[in-house]
Amino acid sequence: MSSSDKLALTLLLLALPLALVAALVSGPVSIDLGAALTQGWRSESSDAVILWQLRLPRALLAILVGAALGMGGAAMQGMLRNPLAEPALLGVSSGAALAAILLLYYGSALQASWGSAWQSGWLLPALAIAGAFSAVGCVWLLAGRGAGAGQLVLAGVAINAFLSALMALALNYAPSLFAMQEIVFWLLGSLANRGWDQLLLALPFVLLGAILLFSARNYLRALSLGEDSAASLGYRGRRYPLSILLGIAAAVGAAVAVAGTIGFIGLVVPHLMRPLVGQDPGRLLWTSALAGALLLLLADILVVNFVGAQELRIGAVTAFIGAPFFFWLIVSARRGQQL
């Protein structure tokens, strides 16, 4: 790692708290940040409530979700050794999204038996996480014993297509216009009106996912030499790929569950970070988590400051950032650079 790369990483590390401060001062209402900070968590003044109950959990959730998506993307690209891989490729996002859509669609049927859980609002995220795990489970079973990257991608594409078809089916039969709008908003992702409860719901799953992924970092390093070389280095068997898949399902599933499907972070961030860590897939995990957190937080600051009749959906903002990056990727590939 050259000194300029280290400098870039240090700058990234410093940028995160700065962006956090920027997120805390930006919003439709101007507040006295210093006073609100000193008044403390329990104060009932409106400035303190806005800071501690609205802006801080939202900014921290952006960091958590961004980190989960960035890390998930890095792990997925490392495991599949495919530059176009992203967490959604193996159906994690669509599994979570489908579970949520079904809940929104068949909601009233469940409401009777799960009344209290329903009212508290945690049933949707909990089912979404379960959906993510089931999607990964299906991919794993479909790919079969000793599956390589190729089989996993194929199984992932198949499951993803099937889940997308089911989502389209649910959309077709959406009972009311309101449900249709819900689903579309859900699929574009948003951090609006989220609070500490959503943050605390996602946190344990994202942490569990991070631990699983970081514990498999040496496998990812070995895998960059090829599957046979990794096997000759002792990384054989299903333990390692399974722990990566479960890690992605936990982290990304939880992120999708509380914020909806936010695209492109998992795809773009590892590409941006790879040159900075000397192509090391192990170190790429934490740098991608850092950059993903920063990127989503910046996107959310943009969303908060965007004036319009409706709040801009954060999935649309990240896609706006992500699509031009793709153009740049294609142009550099044409110039003969490595992806």
Place this chain on the structure above:
Amino acid sequence: MKKIFLLTLLLVTQQATAQNRIASLNLCLDQILLNWLPPQKIASVTWLSADDHYRKAPLPKHVYLNRGRAEELLRLDPDLILVGQFGAQRAAARLRNLGFNVVAIPDAYSLEQLLDQLSALEKTLGHNAPLEKQKRRLEKLLVQPVPRARASALILSANNITYGSGMLEHQLLERAGFANLAAKQGVEQLGRVSLEEVVAAQPDLLVLYGGEKDFAIAHLAARHPVLKNYIDSGRVYTLPAELGFCPALVAADVLQQLTEKRKSLVEQR
């Protein structure tokens, strides 16, 4: 002259009483028929009225659920077809051409329009006790002077939508003696209000829009813990969902309840 007048009156009442099979092509008019008319007089309502979300009154078994198509009503041969200002206009024109008695009832987006709507209904349906009672009640409430001791209110509806000046909801708040903070901030018609703005504005009464009992992302704002203070201290009023699609049914109730709410808020001070 007097004779002609009496004759016309007789004809009009005869026409009104002769309507034994009434059909509706409009959701609000459906609700008015179902709530205020004897079931045997209703021939058809729109399919939307089968949804419990829109309907409080029972749906009689013989009532046909139409999808706003002329051929459906043609078969039923109703004496009177009620249609709104918008929607199903093609079907209404076709039925009118075929000689059916199609009457357009104006929609109501303000208190003035609401009274016009009730008058139009009275004229079309003839003598109808619940309708007349509702109209009288509303007129009585509207002639009362606007109370002086004012409190502030802010509406927080699904998807963080708020109602500003020019909306029926705003008029009801003002009539009940509330200052609508959204209108004060220059919101005309509909506007967006974030939770931050709700917290900063500190309205005396937080007004939510009801109806949707299911969990929905659109209602996340209303469930956010920062509004717990409002809910715990009873400074919340929930507008009935009917106010959104058929204010004629509930406007008088809402105005009365809001007036009482303001009184109790002012007394608490």
